[in-house]
Each structure stands twice: as C-alpha cells, then as structure tokens.
Amino acid sequence: MTTTTIDMERVVAFAQQVGAMLTGGATxxxxxxxxxxxLYAALADGAPATPGQLAGATGTSERYVREWxxxxxxxxxxxxxxxxxxxxxxxxxxxxxxxxxxxxxxIGAAPLISGLHRRTDELLDAFRTGExxxxxxxxxxxxxxxxxxxxxxxxxxxxxxxxPALSGVHEKLTAGARVVDVxxxxxxxxxxxAAAYPASEFVGYDxxxxxxxxxxxxxxxxxxxxxVRFEIGHCHGYRDQDVDVITFxxxxxxxxxPVGAGLHARQALAEDGTLxxxxxxxGDDLATTLATAPMAAINFAASTFLCxxxxxxxxxxxxxxxxxxxxxxxKVLEEAGYQGIRxxxxxxxxxxxxxxx
Numbered sequence: 116m117t118t119t120t121i122d123m124e125r126v127v128a129f130a131q132q133v134g135a136m137l138t139g140g141a142t143x144x145x146x147x148x149x150x151x152x153x154l155y156a157a158l159a160d161g162a163p164a165t166p167g168q169l170a171g172a173t174g175t176s177e178r179y180v181r182e183w184x185x186x187x188x189x190x191x192x193x194x195x196x197x198x199x200x201x202x203x204x205x206x207x208x209x210x211x212x213x214x215x216x217x218x219x220x221x222i223g224a225a226p227l228i229s230g231l232h233r234r235t236d237e238l239l240d241a242f243r244t245g246e247x248x249x250x251x252x253x254x255x256x257x258x259x260x261x262x263x264x265x266x267x268x269x270x271x272x273x274x275x276x277x278x279p280a281l282s283g284v285h286e287k288l289t290a291g292a293r294v295v296d297v298x299x300x301x302x303x304x305x306x307x308x309a310a311a312y313p314a315s316e317f318v319g320y321d322x323x324x325x326x327x328x329x330x331x332x333x334x335x336x337x338x339x340x341x342x343v344r345f346e347i348g349h350c351h352g353y354r355d356q357d358v359d360v361i362t363f364x365x366x367x368x369x370x371x372x373p374v375g376a377g378l379h380a381r382q383a384l385a386e387d388g389t390l391x392x393x394x395x396x397x398g399d400d401l402a403t404t405l406a407t408a409p410m411a412a413i414n415f416a417a418s419t420f421l422c423x424x425x426x427x428x429x430x431x432x433x434x435x436x437x438x439x440x441x442x443x444x445x446k447v448l449e450e451a452g453y454q455g456i457r458x459x460x461x462x463x464x465x466x467x468x469x470x471x472x
Contacts (some may be wrong), residue, residue: 142190145230146212148183150222155204156195158215163201177228215263218271220362223263224413230254231420238420247428250369251323253421262301265365269304272462274311277393282471284360284389285429288312288361292359295320295383297350297376298366302343304328304393309339318355320348350376357385364393365465366441371429381472390453392468396461397438404438409465414438444468 149155157172164172165180165344173180184202188195192212204212210219233254241248255266278285288294291314296305299319302346321327330345346353350370361380370376381392395414398404404411418437426434435443445456445468453470460467 120246125186139191140228142186142192143225145183145186146222146225147229148188149212150225154183155213155222158202158204159209161206161209163169163199163203165199165201169202172227178239197219200210200435204285211326215267216251216270218267221264223260223267225334226256227260227264227417230256231262231416234420238424241424241427245427246428248424250425251325251426252423253278257421258301258323258329261362261365262303262329264288267462268462269307269364272465273304273307276462277460278308278311279468280467281389281391282455282459284391287359288315289354291315291368293355294318294360294362295353295355295358295359295380296362296364297353298369298465299330299345300326300364300366302326302345304364305330305341305343306334306337306346309334309343310337313342315342317343318353319343319345320350320353321345322347353379353383357382358383358388359385359390360391362391365395365437367392367444368394368424368435368437370435371426371433372431373433373435373447374450375450376433377453381452383472386472388472390448390470390472391459392444392448392470393458393465394439394444394468395437396464396466397440399440399442404440411438441466 137400152175153173154169157169166184169184170177170180177223184193185323187193188202192208195202210217212222214220215223230253233256237248238250278288289309289312294308294317295316296317296319299305299321302319303317309315319330324347325334327345327347329339331340332345334340334345351372361384367373367376374400377390384390395410397408397411397414398406408414414437422437426432435447441458448456448470453472457469459469
C-alpha cells in the first residue's frame with residue numbers, strides 16, 4: 116500500500132493562493148460598488164478624505180463608506196493614514212479604477228464578474244446537458260462590462276495602431292469606404308471608426324436587439340448616425356455586397372459556425388476587400404497561452420461562462436472559445452477560402468488578423 120506524504124508547506128502556500136483568489140472575487144464586487152456610487156471618481160484627485168468627507172461628496176452613508184474604504188485599504192487599492200484617519204487613492208490606482216477614459220482603465224471589467232456569478236445555475240445545467248446558452252440570456256451587467264472594458268482597448272488602439280497596420284485600409288477609409296461590422300454589440304468600434312473617417316459609411320449587425328438599440332443611441336450621441344446604421348442581423352444573413360472592409364471585434368470566436376460566417380463575409384467583400392478579426396490574445400496551444408497571455412485566467416473564465424455556451428447555442432456549435440489562438444483562427448479562415456492571412460498587429464490583450472478574399 117502506497118502512503119502519500121503531504122508537504123504542509125505546499126498546502127499552506129496553496130491555501131494562501133486560494134485565499135487570494137477568493138479575495139479577488141469579493142473585491143470585484145466591491146469594485147462595482149465603488150464604480151456605481153462614484154467613490155473612485157471622488158477620490159481620483161489623490162486628496163486624502165475621511166469616510167465622512169467621501170460620503171458627503173458622493174451622497175452616500177458614512178457608515179457604509181467606512182466599511183468599503185477599510186476593505187479597499189486591506190487589498191491595497193487605497194492608502195490609509197492612521198494618524199489622520201484619512202484614505203487616499205494614489206494617482207496610479209486612479210488611472211486603473213476611476214474612469215473608463217483612461218487607457219489603463221480596468222474598472223469596466225468588474226461588472227462582468229458580477230454577471231458571471233448571477234448565471235452560475237444556468238451554467239451548471241449547461242455542463243450537465245451539453246446545451247448552449249445564447250448571448251441574449253446572459254446577465255445585463257455582461258453587456259455593460261463588455262462595452263466598457265473592450266472599449267478602452269478599442270479607443271487606445273483601433274484608430275492609431277490597428278488600422279494603420281492593415282494593408283491599405285487606412286487609405287480606403289480616408290477616401291471613403293463601405294464597412295460592415297458583424298457582431299457589433301453596442302457599437303463602440305464602429306462609432307470610433309466613423310468619427311475618425313468621415314468619408315466612409317458603416318453598418319453594424321447583431322442578433323441582440325437590446326445591444327442594437329443601445330448602439331443606435333450611441334451613434335446619435337456621437338453625431339455620426341447619418342453615416343452609421345445598426346441593424347438586427349445574423350452573421351450569415353446580411354445582404355451587403357462589394358464591401359471594402361468587414362470586421363469582427365471580439366465576436367468571431369463566439370459564432371456557432373465561424374467557417375460559414377467567414378464564407379458569407381468573403382462573398383460580401385469586394386475583390387480587393389479586407390476581412391479583419393480582432394481577437395483576444397492567446398497562444399496556439401494551452402501551455403503557451405498559460406505562459407504568455409496576460410488575461411488567460413479571466414479569459415478562460417469568460418469563455419466558459421459566455422463564449423463557449425454562446426457558440427454551442429447556435430447551429431454547428433464549433434465552440435472555438437475566446438483563447439482559440441492565431442493558428443486555429445487561421446485554419447478557420449483557410450476553410451472559408453481566404454488568402455493572405457496574417458497577424459497585422461497586437462496589443463496587450465488583443466491580436467488583429469487580416470485576410471483577403
């Protein structure tokens with residue numbers, strides 16, 4: 116009989132790791148509170164504040180604010196001065212927590228964690244049955260979080276970095292191009308492109324009516340609705356032809372039949388058109404992804420809750436997952452008949468793949 120000897124130092128170390136994970140989950144909920152109530156924004160100037168002062172500035176209860184600040188101090192988000200009884204948000208932390216407009220902002224990801232927890236029972240059923248969960252069945256916090264968190268990356272990279280890295284796309288958009296975005300969600304990248312390229316026309320398609328309605332409002336608010344329209348439409352159903360650029364922003368891996376969607380896009384593109392996939396950064400195998408992708412842990416969680424179930428809810432159900440990697444995506448595009456496939460650009464969290472019909 117083999118006796119297993121347990122290394123108690125390793126047990127303690129792992130227990131501490133699990134404790135840190137649980138702390139992170141609890142802190143994500145506290146981040147949502149700080150974001151929704153404007154607590155981070157009120158601390159963004161870096162000035163020290165007592166719980167009473169912060170409560171007064173935000174119209175909240177001092178007792179609740181005191182408890183929230185204590186938790187934020189415990190995880191190192193704010194600094195506590197025991198002599199004055201004040202709390203301070205360092206400017207470097209404010210850049211990450213206080214505003215979506217900061218290129219370092221990550222606060223928009225916090226509601227996603229809340230949304231995942233609220234759909235745990237549905238996911239358990241999906242594990243048992245193998246059935247999918249459509250995007251429309253996810254918690255509304257998910258839609259908000261995807262718009263806000265991915266929007267930071269789009270605003271930082273799309274116009275100044277990604278588009279210039281594509282072959283001739285900047286020139287076409289400047290001169291006046293027809294662009295279709297598939298899986299447009301709430302429309303952030305389309306609106307950014309429309310604002311940067313006033314000679315071009317854009318249309319976004321999505322199967323989620325609420326997101327399409329939000330995208331229309333966003334376009335009107337941005338003053339680009341004369342050149343931008345958003346429609347409810349499937350990745351195999353739009354009828355546009357001779358399109359100069361077709362884009363999929365963090366949507367291609369969610370599709371049940373990405374090969375079919377790619378084929379439909381190829382048939383809609385002009386002869387010299389360009390397909391653009393913006394996908395989460397990942398390696399071509401699990402070991403590489405675990406070693407190199409900075410958001411692998413949260414991306415795999417999101418893929419388990421959102422991306423894989425969404426694909427499995429659709430015909431074919433290829434279920435690429437959010438960490439499909441360049442080689443797998445390239446294979447899908449090759450099956451759809453594309454040529455000249457290349458990785459045109461990368462950022463901390465994304466890779467941009469270009470393909471020609």
